[in-house]
Amino acid sequence: MKIAEIITEGIIPIFGRSKGKVVRKYRCTSGTRKGRIVAKPATCNAAKKISSMITMKKARRARSSVLQIKSSRRKRTGATSKRIAKLNKPLSQKRYGKAKSRRKSINKPKGYTPPHKRVARKITKGGPSAKRRKPTRKKIK
DSSP: OOHHHHOOTTEEEEEEEETTEEEEEEEESSSTTTTOEESSGGGGGSOOOHHHHHHHHHHHHHHHHHHHHHHHHHHHHOHHHHHHHHHHSOHHHHHHTHHHHHSOOSSSOTTOOOGGGOOOOOOOSSSTTSOOOOOSSOOOO
16 A cells, blocks of 8 residues: 555545546645545645646637536436446435435425324414404594
8 A cells, every 4th residue: 555545634535537437536625736636645735737737728728618518418417427426425424314305305395284294273263362453444424
């Protein structure tokens, strides 16, 4: 085992795709590449290559719209994407079923209570809780 694999400071291990297959990757939480997903944890603190940054920016400007359409289609429909999403979901939600319980129920309306849980209210006429209405029209003399 390498030292880079033992050190978990500044990275979060996740699953990602590489050449269409599910692979172990790392999300940087500190360093020059904070927020990025990288293949090796050592990359998070490595110096940036300015020349490759410039060429990548040019490529993104030229093909950004095409790449966005293709990547969104792949992420939406691909089996690998669904597998990765399931793997990256936190264990606490999977283990205790919180992910399912947070979802809104589709069939039931929002204010719906089942018949066996409904409580009948007593309606009292003329009691202390009943309000008296004032007359709306004035009498003409």
